[in-house]
Amino acid sequence: MTDNPNARAAQLTHLRRRKLKKGDPVALPLTMASMFNLPGTPAGFAQYGRFDNPTWDAVEEMLSHLEDAQAVAFPSGMAAISAVFFSQLKTGDRVLLPSDGYYTTRVLAARFLKPLGVTFDLRPTGAFLDGGFDGYRLVFIETPANPGLDFCDIAAACKAAHTAGATVVADNTTMTPYGQRPLDLGADIVVAADTKAPNGHSDALFGHVASRDEKIVAAVKDWRKLSGAIPGPFEAWLVHRGLETLELRFDRMCSSAETIAARLLAHPKVKALRFPGLANDPSHNLARVQMQRFGFLIGLTLETEEAAEAFINGCDLIQPATSFGGVHTSAERRARWGDAVAPGFVRLSVGCEPVEELWRALEEALERS
Template identity: 55%
Template sequence: MTDKTSAISRLLHHRSQGLSKGEAVSLPIHATSVFHLPGEPDGSHFYARNGNPTVEAVEAEIGILEGADVVCFPSGMAAIASVFYSVLRPGDTVLVPSDGYYNVRNLLNAQFAPMGVTMRTCPTADMAEADMTGCRLVQIETPANPGLAVCDIARVAERAKAAGALVMADNTTATPLCQRPLDLGADVCVLSDTKAMAGHSDVMCGHVATRNADLFDAVKTWRRLAGAIVGPFDAYLLHRGLETLEVRLGRMNANALAVAEAVLGHKAVSAVHYPGLGNDPFHQVAKRQMNGFGPIVSFTLASQANADRFIAGCPLLSPATSFGGVHSSAERRARWGDEVPDGFVRFAAGIEPTGDLVAAVTQALDALS
């Protein structure tokens, strides 16, 4: 394959490049906790907490998408925790988005504040100009979940480096196909692969990607010592999802944009948030750094009751608290304590035919009046 071959093509044929005659084309599941180990330990395969061939194959595939070294974890939060535990020490300060995934702030408050780590917060929209003085780590999530605010990754990275801070980008809402934070100056990228990367809502996984060798070694060492290991069956499900990622994500992104355009201006909707809309306040910066705007649309209805009625009344929606799967889903985010209106709906587009999905959403909104 040439240097111009797409990352997806290289991922799809990565395994076949090294096969010998008679070997399985499909990735084998190495369901083992131990390995044949006579004599002295040699290499990674002596105990599954240290390494597993199935997991390593998937890490190599994700590494093709990221252009970086990758460590897989059993969830996105485990991936985030691995960076925090590898980087932060007593007396350090970490800057995180006030409107990003709330469990990041919960983790810092519960586990790191008692150890003397200071957490500062800033809205995603203001992150590029935030005060980073004294920060050891700056964490961004763009587009932010659930409000979809966007920050200029390159500008954040430039200012963080000037302040002596590392930058960790949570790229879950975009994936490496739509946005590449490491190319824009981030030091480390984290994802919840439970979402679009695996894509079938049937496995928990996450990963850390970095081009910083010292950080990679620290994260991998923390995983081994803490035991935050992905099982081979889960890794295989993630592998299966990666093979169809581009096809699924293309439909999901198209569906999200179509839904955003359909609900924009609807009398039941008071606000719509989607960086792919030309009138979205974050559209210009998103257009500069994204190749596709992701599967999430957020919009606000008049009340909690209207939001609940819409979700229950739309036949092509599952009332679920995730995104990135093949089935469209939605939920009222205020129920988790996010600082959003009671009628705020996070809509996650699946892969249904676009016309069907738009018609179902429009009809459910029409029924509210």
């Protein structure tokens, strides 16, 4: 696999071409099947809908190409995280989680890992290396952390965790393989919610696990097969279609976010701003080293909860929604979910709208808020 991201993107859309016979459809067919024709010995053939599906195979091929590692598809990002936890951990193991990352990961650990005798500790992403990693079986990194956009040094964390004997998992949902490559920085496992930018159209839940360790991949695949945590073929087809335009959309979103973040920083209604592409952001220097792009998420804080809600609901080019990474610019006030952020904190996901039109709408909504 080349390290040239442009070459990786160009090759992605031609992976299927390499297998086409004359007369085959160029577009990926959707295979809706729970049973497959299976006379005689089943080894080496599609067997049953919980085990195999050609549409999964195609989307996993694309994800594997992007990650430069074997990828395993799941019906959501949390299904991917669950597969890692339940395939890699046992009673008596200890896990380190980010205290400021996606909250559902912590809830899963509290509700279902702890009763099974798997303990966990929390540590803020910005201080993730403080205290070391001795005694941990698994270290779970999320950088940039969602929603506050704090950072940790992936390479340094992986080196220290491996020295302590831990496996490192990196949640790369916010960045995609085009923006950040945790496996290249030393992570053992990547998890991601492809519901976000990889699908990009807000119409499918999906996730994946990727690793270059064959034993990890085999365990994750066994968990999927035996637990039944399988993606639907139609969702896989939608994500396959979305991945074909991910590089184009991601480039537009990141470029627009860089323009908009600089303007938001100068706006008097914005009391605080987090975006790693800004030179004054506390994570800027680290972001320049470990990321290919600065992403499309902006964290801005307005004076009050009311101002934040007025901004979100009063902008005709913001979709109020509790997700991110779609073609629509979207936003939400994350304190409503209990995240440890200010009442007026807004997670803004920059979409694919023309940037000057988008800025006009954002500026007008800020003035009215």
